Amino acid sequence: MAKFIRVNMTDLTVDVSTVPSEYSKMGGRGLTSHFIFNEVNPECHPLGPNNKLIFAPGIVTGTAAPSSGRISVGAKSPLTGGIKESNSGTPFSQSLARLGYKAIVIEGQPENKKDLYLLKVTEDDAELIGANELEGKGAYETVTSLNEQYQDSDVCCIGPAGEKKMTMAGICFNDPEYRASRYSGRGGLGAVMGSKGLKAIVVEKGGCLIAPLDEDVFRAGQRKLVEGLRNHGVTQPGGTLNAFGTAALINVLNQAGGLPTRNFREGVFEGAEKISGEHMAEVIKERGGAGMTGHACHPGCVIQCSNVYPRPDGSDHVSCIEYESAWSLGANLGVDNLDQVAEMIRICNDVGIDTIEAGVALGVAMEAGLAEFGDGEAAIKLLKEIGKGSPLGHILGNGAGFTGRAFGVVRIPVVKNQAMPAYEPRAVKGIGITYITTPMGADHTAGYTIAPEILGVGGQLDPLDPKGKMEISRAFQAVTAFVDSCGYCLFITFATTDIPSATEGMVETVNGVLGTEYTPDDIVEEGLEILRLEKTFNERAGFTHKDDRPPEFMRYEKLPPHNHVYDVPDEELDEVWNF
Amino acid sequence: MVRVEISLFATLRSYHPQGRDRGSEGFTLKVESATTLAQIYDTLGIPPEEVKMNFVNNRHQSPDYQVQEGDKIALFPPIAGG
Numbered sequence: 001m002a003k004f005i006r007v008n009m010t011d012l013t014v015d016v017s018t019v020p021s022e023y024s025k026m027g028g029r030g031l032t033s034h035f036i037f038n039e040v041n042p043e044c045h046p047l048g049p050n051n052k053l054i055f056a057p058g059i060v061t062g063t064a065a066p067s068s069g070r071i072s073v074g075a076k077s078p079l080t081g082g083i084k085e086s087n088s089g090t091p092f093s094q095s096l097a098r099l100g101y102k103a104i105v106i107e108g109q110p111e112n113k114k115d116l117y118l119l120k121v122t123e124d125d126a127e128l129i130g131a132n133e134l135e136g137k138g139a140y141e142t143v144t145s146l147n148e149q150y151q152d153s154d155v156c157c158i159g160p161a162g163e164k165k166m167t168m169a170g171i172c173f174n175d176p177e178y179r180a181s182r183y184s185g186r187g188g189l190g191a192v193m194g195s196k197g198l199k200a201i202v203v204e205k206g207g208c209l210i211a212p213l214d215e216d217v218f219r220a221g222q223r224k225l226v227e228g229l230r231n232h233g234v235t236q237p238g239g240t241l242n243a244f245g246t247a248a249l250i251n252v253l254n255q256a257g258g259l260p261t262r263n264f265r266e267g268v269f270e271g272a273e274k275i276s277g278e279h280m281a282e283v284i285k286e287r288g289g290a291g292m293t294g295h296a297c298h299p300g301c302v303i304q305c306s307n308v309y310p311r312p313d314g315s316d317h318v319s320c321i322e323y324e325s326a327w328s329l330g331a332n333l334g335v336d337n338l339d340q341v342a343e344m345i346r347i348c349n350d351v352g353i354d355t356i357e358a359g360v361a362l363g364v365a366m367e368a369g370l371a372e373f374g375d376g377e378a379a380i381k382l383l384k385e386i387g388k389g390s391p392l393g394h395i396l397g398n399g400a401g402f403t404g405r406a407f408g409v410v411r412i413p414v415v416k417n418q419a420m421p422a423y424e425p426r427a428v429k430g431i432g433i434t435y436i437t438t439p440m441g442a443d444h445t446a447g448y449t450i451a452p453e454i455l456g457v458g459g460q461l462d463p464l465d466p467k468g469k470m471e472i473s474r475a476f477q478a479v480t481a482f483v484d485s486c487g488y489c490l491f492i493t494f495a496t497t498d499i500p501s502a503t504e505g506m507v508e509t510v511n512g513v514l515g516t517e518y519t520p521d522d523i524v525e526e527g528l529e530i531l532r533l534e535k536t537f538n539e540r541a542g543f544t545h546k547d548d549r550p551p552e553f554m555r556y557e558k559l560p561p562h563n564h565v566y567d568v569p570d571e572e573l574d575e576v577w578n579f
Numbered sequence: 580m581v582r583v584e585i586s587l588f589a590t591l592r593s594y595h596p597q598g599r600d601r602g603s604e605g606f607t608l609k610v611e612s613a614t615t616l617a618q619i620y621d622t623l624g625i626p627p628e629e630v631k632m633n634f635v636n637n638r639h640q641s642p643d644y645q646v647q648e649g650d651k652i653a654l655f656p657p658i659a660g661g
Contacts, residue, residue, distance in 0.1 A: 233631065233657030240589050246660025251588050255634040255653040268637070273603060278589060282603075305660065323660045445661055455659050456631050460639065494659045561637050 002102040005126050007119055009196045010049065010108030014119070014126045019102040025514050027059035029085040030485030030530050031103060032074025036083055037533045042540035046078035046188070047165055047195040049109040055096070055156070055201075056104075058487010062097025062210040063218070065509045066226050067489040069094045069298030071173065077187040079167040079357070079399055080416040080441040082538040084187035087484055089297035090173035091205075092154035092182075097487075098207030099123045106196050116163070116199040120150065123206060134199045136160055138350035138387070139172040139180035142200060147178045150202045157200035159352020162190030164389050166397030168357035169194065172349070175297055175306070181319045182297055185354035186443060187418060188399075210513070218512025221505040225492065228502025229302050232495040234457070240277075241305040241491065242294050246323035247277035249422075250331070256454055256463060257561045258427030259327065260420070262334045262373045263363035264413045267427045267559050271336025275326045280309065280338060289314020303491055309342045318346040324444075327422035328359020333366060333379050340376030344383055351387040353397065358383065360400040360419035368407035411553050416441035416543070425550060426559040426566050428453050430461070430469035433568055437548050437576040438477060439534035445490055447477035451497060458497035466568040474576050478527030485530065486510055528579060535577060548573050581612050581648040585619070590656045594625045610646065617642040619652070631657040 004019040023031055032054045044050035053075045060068045071093035077084035096104070099121065110117070118131035134142055139159040146155045155174045162169035169190030173182040212218035229235045240248045253259040254272035261269040273279055284291035284307065291310035306320040321342060329335065329344040348355045362379050365371065371378035385393035395406045400419040404412035413420040418441025425432025430449035438446035449472050451457035461468070483490060488506065496503040503520045511518055518526070538547075554566040584605055587595055592602025610619065616633050620626075620642070632655040633640045646652065 234659040240656060240658045241660060244589055244658075248589050248658045249660045251653075252632065252655055252658055255586075255637060255655075256639075257637040278592065278603065448661065451659065454632075455657075457657075457659060462639070490661060491659070 003100050004102055005104045005121065007104065007106045007126070007128065008108045009106060009110050009117070009198065012110065012117070012128050014128055016126055023102060025516065026485065027061065027102070028056055028070065028072040028087065028485040028487050029074070029481060031056040032072045032085050033083060033530055033534050035103070035105070036074050036076065037537050040076055042076070042537050043542070044076060046076045046081065046192060051076050051192055051195070053106040053189065053192045053196060054103055056102065057093040057097035059485060060509050060513050061093050061487035063212060063509070063513060064209055064300065065222055065488070066229060067301045067303055067492055068487045069300060070487045070489060071096070071184070072484060073171055073184040073189050075189055075192045076541070077189070077441070078165070078191045079188035080418050082416060082441065082541055082543060083439055083534045084189060085440065085484065086170070086184035086186040086189055088173050088182045088184040089301070089489055090154070090182040091176055091298050092156055092173045092203055093487065094298060095154045095203045095205050095207070096121070097210060099204065100207065104201065106193070106198055109195060110197040113197070115197055117197055118199055119201045121201065121203045123204060131199045136163065139352050140350050143172070143174050143178055143180040146200055146202055147174070152205045153202040154205060155200060155202050158190040158193050159350060160387055160389065161352045161397055162194035163199070164394070164397070165191040165194050166353070166386065166394065167191055167402070168353045168361065168397055168399045170352060170354045172352055175319060176299055179319050180349055183349070183354065186356065187441065190352050212512040213515040214512045217508050221508025221512055224501045224505025225509065226302060228495040228499040228505060229492060232498060234494045235303045235491060241303055244277035244281050245293060245305050245307045245320065247275070247280055247321055247326045249323040250276040250326055251278065252454060253423060256427060258424040258454070258463065259331050260413070260422060260424045261331050263332060263367045263411060264420070264424065265411070267424050268561055269331035272331060274336040275330035275338055275341055280307065280321050283338060284310060287312060287314050290316035295319065301489065303489065305491065318342045318349065321345060324422050325355040325359070328356050329362070329379070332359050332363045333376070334373035335376040335379060337376050340380065343380055347380065347383045347387065353386060356421050357399050357419045358386070360413060361396050361403045364400050364404045364409050364412055365396060365407070367409050367411055370407070413551055414442060415550065416547055418442045423450055424559060426554055426564045427562055428463040429466040429568055430463070430473055432550060432566055433469055433473035433573060433576060434477060436550055436573055437473065439531065439538050445480065447473045447480055448490065448493070449473055449476055451494065457494050464562055464564055466572070469568065470572050470575050474579065475524060477531060478524045481527035481530040482523045545574050580609050581646060582607055582609050583646050583650045583652055586653045588653065588655045589658060591625060591629065591654050594623050596623065613645045615642065616640060616644050616646065616652070619646070625654070629656055630654050
């Protein structure tokens with residue numbers, strides 16, 4: 001039977017027991033959101049003793065299913081004040097699953113708020129160990145030192161931002177080479193971990209591949225899904241995700257007029273080429289050394305869209321430059337120098353903050369006049385303030401919304417106080433519906449309508465036309481909630497959207513593991529059930545339809561080059577939840 | 580005749596008329612009026628199945644779009660991400 005770890009940080013006890021039966025068929029986001037719904041008072045302070053933090057590998061994580069090494073982290077978010085699930089691809093998730101753990105729950109809060117602890121998880125047990133020696137350490141040093149101390153283990157930790165309970169703090173996991181680079185970045189979950197006095201978790205590697213209940217069903221599904229991923233133009237070996245990483249989207253969104261530029265003032269960035277995936281791949285090839293494209297965030301990924309970006313001397317600068325980070329710390333700041341962008345991502349990884357929230361907060365700070373747009377060195381200096389914990393660093397470290405209010409800025413691109421990602425809603429109307437209505441706060445991954453609106457995956461829609469987008473956003477949000485529960489990387493959905501047998505394969509792997517009989521038609525209903533819970537939690541936390549609205553400036557400021565405002569009516573936004 | 584400006588992206592850069600090394604540079608093409616995007620693929624030696632997205636002046640267009648003087652054309656293979 002799968003196991004469940006409960007760590008009580010108030011009395012510093014750890015309980016390892018059989019997973020409660022109600023959660024036995026769940027995983028990933030389905031599990032974290034059900035758990036938060038069941039056990040966390042929606043009105044609690046997110047950084048107080050009554051919030052709970054839960055880590056859960058996906059349903060198929062730890063099996064031989066392709067690209068399935070995701071871990072979901074859930075809690076009440078200190079950034080949004082609502083429910084949060086943020087997931088990451090990392091060997092940590094596979095190790096936890098293979099040791100037989102369904103979830104780790106962190107609850108309570110130590111009496112002495114200054115003490116830090118580490119949770120050590122082995123096949124049979126888990127224990128809390130004092131870790132005051134790690135106070136103030138960056139994520140790079142923390143992962144490296146814990147990797148030396150606890151060999152053959154995977155690591156999860158927070159950086160200084162999490163310790164200081166800043167609301168842009170994320171939770172870091174190691175990649176296969178023990179870089180501090182894989183993040184459950186969004187929503188301030190690192191601050192929740194910091195509020196519990198938990199600096200790190202180490203999970204012993206070991207255990208073997210999880211044996212499905214029905215091996216034949218699982219194997220058949222696995223084959224179909226692998227075939228779909230290998231035959232789809234986007235995910236195939238040597239395809240654009242593999243060869244250029246997600247940053248290949250920089251030029252696409254720029255051509256679509258939907259690349260938010262200089263704090264969402266424009267939709268086209270003149271320096272896009274210099275921060276693009278194409279340019280990044282060229283630099284990696286030229287500099288050689290540690291640089292590589294086609295890097296995997298966890299073993300068993302067949303897509304391998306990550307990368308290692310080298311310094312001019314070939315040494316490892318950062319992993320990885322992905323689309324969101326290249327945009328948030330590049331185009332959004334008017335910065336077209338990829339080495340400066342790489343340095344900013346490295347700082348974010350080390351301080352332990354979300355690159356999206358950090359980039360948007362810096363954009364708002366530039367709007368306020370703290371630095372000039374385009375001045376990468378000034379942006380690096382501002383970012384360093386967060387790690388230092390200076391008063392300015394605390395303002396920036398609490399996100400784009402907080403920074404905007406601190407400096408009297410009106411153009412603040414947030415929904416539910418969470419920064420918008422790299423797609424301009426005024427140029428791509430459907431993704432705006434997802435940003436505005438998802439219970440998570442502005443989040444592109446919650447319902448990636450960019451696929452049919454821009455990329456021609458699952459159809460080809462006019463991104464500027466709001467008609468019909470509500471239904472698409474809702475359906476994508478539902479499917480995503482299911483995929484996030486499986487532990488699959490969201491990028492498998494490019495293949496599953498276009499190739500019906502790949503969808504069958506995904507569902508069959510789940511059935512093989514759980515012994516269930518889901519059909520592809522059941523996915524949406526399963527996902528809607530998770531969305532209902534999340535929405536209800538938020539309503540109990542005080543959210544109303546007024547929180548499902550775009551930032552006001554997007555209603556009256558026209559975005560060049562298309563010169564559209566955000567014109568999806570309020571009634572249409574509310575209709576997302578009419579199911 | 581009309582003149583159009585063309586940019587190639589990602590894997591399509593290997594079809595740049597001056598060679599892959601110049602792939603990131605845009606170039607001007609002179610074509611007969613009413614030439615379609617599909618005919619431009621042909622001129623450049625790009626197999627049509629390799630082109631997934633056409634943007635003309637920041638708007639999506641289909642392969643049968645007839646180009647006009649001064650159009651800024653961007654051609655992409657299948658791309659996705661997050």
